[in-house]
Amino acid sequence: MTAALRFDPIRLPEKCEQLRKEVRAFLAEEIAAGTFDPHAPNREDNDAPEFSRRVGAKGWLGMTWPKKYGGQERSFLERYVVTEEMRVANAPTRRFFVADRQSGPVLLKYAPEHIKMDILPRICRGEVCFAIGMSEPNSGSDLFAAKTRATKTDGGYLINGTKIWTSSAHIADYMIAIFRTSPPTKENRRHGLTQFLVKMKQPGIQVNPIGQITGQFEFNEVVFTDYFVPEDHVLGEVDGAWKQATSELAYERSGPERFLETYYVLTELVRAVGKNPDTRSAEGIGRLVAQVHTMRRMSVSVAGMLQAGKEPVVEASIVKDIGTVWEQQLPHRVRDLAAFVEETATNRETLEKQLDFAIKTAPKLTIQGGTTEVLRGIIARGLGLR
Amino acid sequence: MAESENIVAETAEKIFADLADAQTINHDKQGAWKAPLWQALTEAGLPLSWVPDDLGGSGASLAEGFSVLNVAGRHAIAVPLAETMLAGWLLTQAKIASPEGEMTVLPASPKDRVTLNADGSLTGRARGVPFAKDAKHFAVLASGNDGVSIALVDAAKCRIESSTGLGGDHNDTVTLDKVQAVTTKPAPKGFDQTTLMLMGGVVRSLQIAGALEAMLDISVRYSNERVAFEKKISKFQAVQHNLARLAGENAAALAAATSAADTIVNAKSLDTDAVFLEAASAKIRCSEAAEKGSGIAHQVHGAIGFTIEHILHRYSLRALAWRDDFGSESYWAVELGKLVADLGADELWPLVASR
Numbered sequence: 001m002t003a004a005l006r007f008d009p010i011r012l013p014e015k016c017e018q019l020r021k022e023v024r025a026f027l028a029e030e031i032a033a034g035t036f037d038p039h040a041p042n043r044e045d046n047d048a049p050e051f052s053r054r055v056g057a058k059g060w061l062g063m064t065w066p067k068k069y070g071g072q073e074r075s076f077l078e079r080y081v082v083t084e085e086m087r088v089a090n091a092p093t094r095r096f097f098v099a100d101r102q103s104g105p106v107l108l109k110y111a112p113e114h115i116k117m118d119i120l121p122r123i124c125r126g127e128v129c130f131a132i133g134m135s136e137p138n139s140g141s142d143l144f145a146a147k148t149r150a151t152k153t154d155g156g157y158l159i160n161g162t163k164i165w166t167s168s169a170h171i172a173d174y175m176i177a178i179f180r181t182s183p184p185t186k187e188n189r190r191h192g193l194t195q196f197l198v199k200m201k202q203p204g205i206q207v208n209p210i211g212q213i214t215g216q217f218e219f220n221e222v223v224f225t226d227y228f229v230p231e232d233h234v235l236g237e238v239d240g241a242w243k244q245a246t247s248e249l250a251y252e253r254s255g256p257e258r259f260l261e262t263y264y265v266l267t268e269l270v271r272a273v274g275k276n277p278d279t280r281s282a283e284g285i286g287r288l289v290a291q292v293h294t295m296r297r298m299s300v301s302v303a304g305m306l307q308a309g310k311e312p313v314v315e316a317s318i319v320k321d322i323g324t325v326w327e328q329q330l331p332h333r334v335r336d337l338a339a340f341v342e343e344t345a346t347n348r349e350t351l352e353k354q355l356d357f358a359i360k361t362a363p364k365l366t367i368q369g370g371t372t373e374v375l376r377g378i379i380a381r382g383l384g385l386r
Numbered sequence: 387m388a389e390s391e392n393i394v395a396e397t398a399e400k401i402f403a404d405l406a407d408a409q410t411i412n413h414d415k416q417g418a419w420k421a422p423l424w425q426a427l428t429e430a431g432l433p434l435s436w437v438p439d440d441l442g443g444s445g446a447s448l449a450e451g452f453s454v455l456n457v458a459g460r461h462a463i464a465v466p467l468a469e470t471m472l473a474g475w476l477l478t479q480a481k482i483a484s485p486e487g488e489m490t491v492l493p494a495s496p497k498d499r500v501t502l503n504a505d506g507s508l509t510g511r512a513r514g515v516p517f518a519k520d521a522k523h524f525a526v527l528a529s530g531n532d533g534v535s536i537a538l539v540d541a542a543k544c545r546i547e548s549s550t551g552l553g554g555d556h557n558d559t560v561t562l563d564k565v566q567a568v569t570t571k572p573a574p575k576g577f578d579q580t581t582l583m584l585m586g587g588v589v590r591s592l593q594i595a596g597a598l599e600a601m602l603d604i605s606v607r608y609s610n611e612r613v614a615f616e617k618k619i620s621k622f623q624a625v626q627h628n629l630a631r632l633a634g635e636n637a638a639a640l641a642a643a644t645s646a647a648d649t650i651v652n653a654k655s656l657d658t659d660a661v662f663l664e665a666a667s668a669k670i671r672c673s674e675a676a677e678k679g680s681g682i683a684h685q686v687h688g689a690i691g692f693t694i695e696h697i698l699h700r701y702s703l704r705a706l707a708w709r710d711d712f713g714s715e716s717y718w719a720v721e722l723g724k725l726v727a728d729l730g731a732d733e734l735w736p737l738v739a740s741r
Contacts, residue, residue, distance in 0.1 A: 004599065005633065007641035009648035011741075020739065088735050263735075271731035282723030283716055289726050290642075290670035290719065293663060293738055298641040315637065322634040379633055380626035383606050 005315060009297070010304030016081045023085040026058060030091070038090050039350050041264050041357050044218045046092035047171060055086075055093075056126025061100050065108060069116055070124030076307045080300065084256035090264060094168060094218075099123045102252055103130035103176050110235035110244065111197065119174070133163040133177025133198065133222065140165070141374050143178070144190040144242060148224065150179035156231045157181070157196070159204075159224040167368075169207045169220040172200045182239045190242035195235040204228065214360045252369060254302040254316040259295040259323030261365055262358040265334040265351070266292065272338065272345040284337040288330065295323050314382030321375040328365045331358035394435070394446055395453040401426045402461040408697040411464075424465050424488070433470035434484050441483045443474055451475075452647040455589055459596020462704045464555050466490055466517035468589050473525035476582060480536035480571035487522040490515055492560055496583045496713045500562060502530030507564040508537060516711055518558035519548045526562075527573070527582050534578050537567035553704035576657040584661065586712030587669035588650060591643035594672040597705040598636040601683040604698060605629060609686055619686075628682050635679035642671040645741070662725060663737060666718040673715035676705040 031038055035051050055061060060082045065071025083101075086093050104123050107116055122128045139145035148161025159179055169175065175198040182192035200207075204227030209217040236244045266288055273281045298319050305312045335355050341348060366372040380386050405423040427433055435451040437443020446454075451471055458467050466488045473489035492512035493500060500510030508528055518524070524539045543565045551557030606629060609620035619625050646668035653661050680702035684691050691698040709715060726734055 005637050005640060007637060007644060009641075009645045011648075084739065088739075267731050267734055270726055270734055273727055275727055275730070277723055277727045279720055282721075282727065283719040284723065285726055286666070286719030286721065286723035287670060287674075287715070289663075289722055289734070289738070290667035293667045293741065294638050294642040294645075294671045296738060297645040297741065298637065301641060314633070318630075318634050318637045321630065322638060373627070376627040376630035377623075379630035383602075383629055383633060385606065385609065385620040385626050385629060 006305070006312065007298055007301040007315065008305065010301050012077050012081060012300065016078055019078055020081045020085060023060070023082055027085065027089045027091055036090065036092050039354070041090055041354055042214070042216065043090050043092045044094050044216055047095060048092035049095060051092055052095040052126035054126070055096060056124055061096055061126055062104050062120060062124040065104060065120060065124070069108070070121030076303055080256065080303045084260065087256050087260045088263060095129045095171065096123070096126050098132060098168065099128060099130040101255065102132065103174070106176055106195070106235060107197070110195065112232050115197065115232065128173040129168060129171050131166050131169040131172035131175040131200070133166055133175045135163065135165045137162055137164050141371050144184070144193060146178055146180055146193055148179050150181050150194060150196065150229065153228070156233070157229045159227040159229055161224055163222040165219045166222050167219045169200065169222045170209050174198060175200055175222070176235065178241045192239050193241040194238050195241045195244060196229050197233040197235055198229060202227070214357065253320040254299050256296070256299060258320045259292065259299065259327050261327045262330045262361065263292065263327070265331050265354050265358050268347060268351045268354055269334045269337055271347050272341040272351050274345070278340065281337055281340060284333065288333060291326055295326060299323070314379055317375045317378045320370065321372060321379065324365045325372065328362045331355055331362055335359070390447070391450050391453040394450040395457050397430050398432060398454045398457045401430060402457065402463060406461055406463055408461070408700055412695070412697050412700060420465055427467060433467055434474045435471055436475040437478050437484045441478055441481065443484055448651045452592055452651070455592040456596045459593030460600045462597050462600065462701045466520055468593060469517050469521070472586055472589055473523070475585065476525040476527065476536055477538055479574055479577055482536060482538050482569050482571055485523050485538070488517065488520050489523045489525055490517045490521040491525045491582065491586065493527065493579065494586065494711055496579065496717060500526055500528040502528040502535050502570065503564065504531065506570060507566050508539065508562045509564055510562050512560045514551070514710060515558050515560050516551070517556050518546050518560050519556040524560065526567070527579055532572070534573040535570050536573050537570040539565060539567045552707035555707070576655060581656050583712045584656065584665035585650065587718065588643065588646045588665050590708040590711050591639070591668040591672040592647060594676050594705045594708050595636070595639040595643040597701040598639050598675060598679045600701045601679055601698070602629070602632050602636045605632060605683045605686045625686060628686060632679050632682040635675040639672040639675035642668040659725065659737060660740060663722065664741060666722040669713060669718045670715040670722070673709035676709055680705050
């Protein structure tokens with residue numbers, strides 16, 4: 001028997017519902033104050049540093065981390081609620097999202113104590129923005145082909161080379177990046193890369209924004225020229241980044257952001273269709289709602305298993321694979337149904353603008369943070385095919 | 387899964403493994419395996435899992451029964467276990483004792499109706515009733531002037547037009563022409579045909595999820611054995627990615643079905659938006675997964691999977707057939723879409739997030 005997949009029907013605990021109310025009330029206040037427009041999906045354009053600080057002040061950043069680093073020691077299921085409510089509201093999370101989800105946990109695990117004490121509380125206060133330096137001009141999915149060098153020098157390393165497609169690098173205070181410290185070995189082509197903490201906005205780093213098909217400038221080219229990184233900014237084992245890459249991925253892969261990225265078009269379609277849908281619209285909406293409900297149940301299940309200390313690596317990859325494929329198709333399915341919306345629908349223009357943006361966004365969803373092809377390779381390995 | 391669910395599911399698993407090996411029964415054209423299997427299931431109290439002791443059953447919990455159905459799906463069993471369980475559950479709603487032997491429920495489609503006449507007799511026609519030909523009794527949901535009733539009916543008193551469904555199991559049309567029931571009692575408050583269809587839909591969803599698990603398992607095994615172009619076909623990326631997608635469909639079906647079952651287990655009332663969302667979504671998503679998943683399983687197997695000698699069709703065709711019972715995915719999608727539209731755009735996320 002192939003190892004059976006598990007998706008236990010985990011429910012969010014009761015205390016999450018109180019938290020959900022608080023998050024909704026907070027977001028409603030922010031919307032009323034004009035911080036962001038919930039109907040405008042291009043939240044990446046909105047840097048909103050003050051919003052980031054107010055989210056931090058609520059205790060909703062680094063909420064699972066130890067208190068001594070500014071965290072709240074709350075559960076991953078509570079963090080899940082905050083994340084999904086922000087996402088569905090189209091809140092401008094860009095400034096803190098990467099640090100909260102990914103960079104903070106890496107620092108917690110691998111950074112020396114004085115760096116943790118310095119940076120983690122600032123993440124929790126919503127003061128610092130992180131970027132992730134993985135892809136290079138000639139290495140994307142093939143992460144371990146990275147060439148940007150970190151050459152040992154007195155007290156640290158000199159970095160030379162280029163990272164690319166680096167989201168938020170133009171506003172980031174820090175980047176966690178992998179650089180080549182040794183050549184790969186014959187036995188292990190993944191050997192020789194090391195994870196580093198990089199302070200941005202310094203001489204030796206040039207950030208060049210890259211225009212995207214959505215019209216946004218959200219990712220960048222980052223060029224390092226003799227940029228000095230001190231010794232204590234090495235995160236984990238020198239030459240051993242490949243051992244560290246996998247453990248956090250389950251968190252990264254299965255969160256609400258992996259199927260809710262274009263969700264707003266579904267809400268707007270339901271609004272446009274009104275109380276008495278024709279059969280075609282009703283069926284279309286019903287199928288989409290069944291999908292989003294199922295995706296969410298899968299995602300919550302993985303979050304619950306992670307909270308319980310299990311390692312549902314294959315399940316998490318499946319959530320990202322089918323979640324991103326679905327959120328990519330969603331605007332096109334909504335477009336099919338929007339063709340039948342009455343001319344008189346008052347939100348018709350909003351829906352059309354949203355569809356335009358969502359359809360332009362869609363291609364990236366199955367590429368960023370691990371392509372569909374890479375994910376299916378991981379799933380295949382889990383099935384015992386590789 | 388709680389320990390007791392494990393024990394009941396393991397009992398079912400063992401019986402199927404011992405008496406319903408897929409290879410063996412696929413070659414047994416006479417169906418000689420059916421009687422011993424049914425006897426073993428009956429001795430273990432499984433067909434009447436959802437009937438309490440005082441009404442003639444074994445008094446297992448809802449959760450235990452659902453876990454048995456998932457196992458039954460994994461074995462794509464061609465005996466009316468799920469149908470008898472559902473019939474027993476329906477009769478129990480009206481505190482009607484369950485008889486021994488095979489049963490099924492009708493109507494099995496949301497469009498069909500059975501009427502309770504003023505003289506207490508039943509009239510109506512139900513199409514696509516699974517295993518009607520094999521059943522000794524029917525559990526019938528009927529509507530009359532005084533509301534909804536549940537009746538136990540002797541199958542011999544009904545006209546049965548026999549036919550087989552996609553999966554090769556009996557899928558019959560049952561006509562009741564002023565039939566006197568063995569017992570008729572009013573259904574509990576709030577219980578109607580939608581309730582029965584939702585419960586039937588969750589039963590089928592769990593079976594589909596089980597069948598998809600079996601399809602994934604035998605497809606992975608086959609791909610690791612079959613050699614083409616001088617290597618195992620499991621080493622081809624195109625095949626790996628197809629199987630990863632099959633795993634995704636299996637995962638979605640499993641998550642949707644177990645979530646819906648869990649919702650019913652914990653529901654104080656079945657007449658809520660939450661139950662409707664969960665059960666309808668499960669039937670929709672599992673049916674979609676049956677189509678995509680069985681397509682991939684066949685593609686991986688190539689021609690051998692298209693032969694009657696190979697066991698794949700036992701799972702693939704039943705999973706496809708189960709889509710039609712108790713409301714198809716398109717039927718439930720329309721109903722769910724209407725509910726969502728009626729609640730309004732701003733209530734959609736709160737509904738989804740409430741689960």
